[in-house]
Amino acid sequence: MTKDLGITVKKSVDFSDWYTQCVLKSGIADYSPGKGFIILRPYGYAIWENIKEILDDQFKKTGHKNGFLPVLIPESLLTVEKNHFEGFMPEVYWVTKSGNNDLGEKLAVRPTSETLAYSMFSKWISSYRDLPLKLNFWNSALRAEIKSTKPLIRNSEFLWQEGHTAHSNEKEASDEVRMILDLYKMLIEQYLAIPTVSGLKTDKEKFVGAKYTTCLESLMPDGKALQMATSHNLDQNFSKPFEIKFLDKDTAEHFVWQTSWGISWRVIGALIMVHGDDKGIILPPKISPTQVIIVPIYKDESKEIVKQKAYELENKLKDSNIRAYTDDRDEYTSGWKFNEWEMKGVPLRVNIGIRDIREEKVELIRRDTRERFYVKEKDLVNETLSILENIQSNMYNLAKNYLVTNTRNATHLDELLSLLDSTGGFVACSWCGKRECEDLVKEKTTADIRIIPFNTRKNISSCIACGKEGTTEVYFGRAY
Numbered sequence: 001m002t003k004d005l006g007i008t009v010k011k012s013v014d015f016s017d018w019y020t021q022c023v024l025k026s027g028i029a030d031y032s033p034g035k036g037f038i039i040l041r042p043y044g045y046a047i048w049e050n051i052k053e054i055l056d057d058q059f060k061k062t063g064h065k066n067g068f069l070p071v072l073i074p075e076s077l078l079t080v081e082k083n084h085f086e087g088f089m090p091e092v093y094w095v096t097k098s099g100n101n102d103l104g105e106k107l108a109v110r111p112t113s114e115t116l117a118y119s120m121f122s123k124w125i126s127s128y129r130d131l132p133l134k135l136n137f138w139n140s141a142l143r144a145e146i147k148s149t150k151p152l153i154r155n156s157e158f159l160w161q162e163g164h165t166a167h168s169n170e171k172e173a174s175d176e177v178r179m180i181l182d183l184y185k186m187l188i189e190q191y192l193a194i195p196t197v198s199g200l201k202t203d204k205e206k207f208v209g210a211k212y213t214t215c216l217e218s219l220m221p222d223g224k225a226l227q228m229a230t231s232h233n234l235d236q237n238f239s240k241p242f243e244i245k246f247l248d249k250d251t252a253e254h255f256v257w258q259t260s261w262g263i264s265w266r267v268i269g270a271l272i273m274v275h276g277d278d279k280g281i282i283l284p285p286k287i288s289p290t291q292v293i294i295v296p297i298y299k300d301e302s303k304e305i306v307k308q309k310a311y312e313l314e315n316k317l318k319d320s321n322i323r324a325y326t327d328d329r330d331e332y333t334s335g336w337k338f339n340e341w342e343m344k345g346v347p348l349r350v351n352i353g354i355r356d357i358r359e360e361k362v363e364l365i366r367r368d369t370r371e372r373f374y375v376k377e378k379d380l381v382n383e384t385l386s387i388l389e390n391i392q393s394n395m396y397n398l399a400k401n402y403l404v405t406n407t408r409n410a411t412h413l414d415e416l417l418s419l420l421d422s423t424g425g426f427v428a429c430s431w432c433g434k435r436e437c438e439d440l441v442k443e444k445t446t447a448d449i450r451i452i453p454f455n456t457r458k459n460i461s462s463c464i465a466c467g468k469e470g471t472t473e474v475y476f477g478r479a480y
């Protein structure tokens, strides 16, 4: 591999350039000719498919069904819930023509589907027998990004899923909100090996139209926070304007209680940021499309025998449900292949050559620690299973350690500002709950309240902004 095919900048020197190089050079995504848009390439899409499969399975197990919604939403629908409309207005793309004809009513290109889905809910729901209604949609959403864009983190169109549910009582809806947040947490922590903080958004930061928003926040290696997923309790804020009513068993008519929730391909961006190193990305085994890459090392005279052995090992690993693949391309050298798979972040590499075959051993190279060692060929499957497990937990533990180390406390505004400027990360502060104080901190430090953690301490000290009695602990941070 020539020099500029690999990553040419250190993660610690220019994080932003390093990240972009990782996304582009590993074959995850590329820029689209349309400004602000990206194209997910097969390697990136394979990761998305794995994420989709894990979540889709869980959604179905918990009683949700998939559907499809059109991408265009009539303007009149989008304006039904006023706050919701005003919140999304600056980011909406509009379709005003069909062919040469002006449309009578403008059509919004889906920024999110609450309004469209709920106009249908009012048609589909009339009795308690129709509830709960639990739907999910795998689609894309479009929100014009005016600010700087970053592949997978901030783009004008992104892949995601959006769930929409309706319930006959308030408790069922609030339970749904938490259950979904826990599913997201399971995916992000157990599969993507990224630790999260779970909690609530403030009223200022919540989803427009929601009663409250629960979320998962993570910390990136440059000290910035990244919102990973959100799950909203919509209460009756949409069911009233959309008139989604049902007759209960007591024959009284009620408005339904609703939730909506989503997670996007942004988590792939987080995956790259959190785990990668100067050589490229590092994928946790549980989410990696290829878990073990086998590189046969041969000269012309040993080619057939070494390749045959590589295929044999590949099949053995596959028989144990390990996603293995043999890179048998003759047109590239072994060294070139090593670099390429290292950059693409495959968790474990197997090198096999003619001498190894004679000695009935193979060489293993871990991507995370870059350790190399030999194992007996007959032990390959068992060793691989235990190493992959070890890599998975090692990656999570490293990231967890970073999150814990970079969550600090501050009791004064100056202290908060100096922490944000020097180390970044989350800064836990006491807050009185007033919007003015939240705004003041934003003005002085450019940091937001990222999250009110569920396991927050109460009354830890006086409010970071006004000095009056603090009522809750919040995490401030600068964010993507």
Ligand SMILES: [Zn+2]
Binding pocket: 431, 432, 433, 434, 437, 463, 464, 465, 466, 467, 468
């Ligand atoms: Zn205050």
